[in-house]
Amino acid sequence: MPNTEKLFIWKACNNILPTTQNLFRKRIVEEPNCPICLHHVESIENAIWKCESMRDVWGLCSMKLQKRSLQNQSFRELVINLMKEVNDEVLIEMAVVAWRLWKRMNELVFQKEFTNPLIILKQTRQKLQDLRLLQSNTSISTARQVGCVEPMNQWKAPPNGHYKINWDAIIDQKKCRMGIGTIIHNWEGQVMCTMRLNKPLFLDPNLAEAYAAPHVVLLRQEIG
Known part of the structure; x- marks a missing residue:
């Protein structure tokens, strides 16, 4: 009415x-x-x-x-x-x-x-x-x-014998901090390792994700 x-x-x-x-x-x-x-x-x-x-x-x-x-x-x-x-x-x-x-x-x-x-x-x-x-x-x-509305991308397991690393970064503009999250799955979808970081750094999301990349590489090297 x-x-x-x-x-x-x-x-x-x-x-x-x-x-x-x-x-x-x-x-x-x-x-x-x-x-x-x-x-x-x-x-x-x-x-x-x-x-x-x-x-x-x-x-x-x-x-x-x-x-x-x-x-x-x-x-x-x-x-x-x-x-x-x-x-x-x-x-x-x-x-x-x-x-x-x-x-x-x-x-x-x-x-x-x-x-x-x-x-x-x-x-x-x-x-x-x-x-x-x-x-x-x-x-x-x-x-x-x-x-x-585009359907959300579903996570897919890597090929047999391989691992998949996913990471993302978020920013808190009010507190001027950024957070990094990393997770590693095997080919069966099992979680092998996770990592979280919280840093008083970049306010730009792209820079935050770029900063996260080398930390992901180091994590991969540490777990072999």
Whole structure:
């Protein structure tokens, strides 16, 4: 669900939207009635769902939203039930439409403009289509990234009668130190010898590995 609609639904479920009912309780407005019908108190439920002007829009939505009735439910209870009963796409549609209806209410109050239900439906469908496209592109991008990951090189034993020496160096820039690790395997993969060194030296990884090379040679000579 988009962040804008998610935040709006959260505010609606917690009844902290500035409906005229809430504004009236705080003595900010003189009347708690709906700015559209002027007859019913503009509660959260009325502002988003119950008002006849809102029902005109919900009647154009998905079948599961068309037939939904609040009855004695709060908007919060409606959302909880929808989360249990419908799929994500219908839930997102509900959130997008609810946000558009609230936006339309504010446009009426502050700009004296009232958006036709068909325009809201068109805006909602476009938003849902954009979300599907975004999700599809994200899935493709993720699949490509996964497909481009190179598999890690697996260690292979040396030919019969031979030994393999592997070494690496790491650096700690904060402490200005480097560490060297060496391990020697035989042709059966058994560990024959290991060596570790810790020196207050190079901050460059390439120089650290170059410094490690002669120590590896000396180790090989010592074990024969």
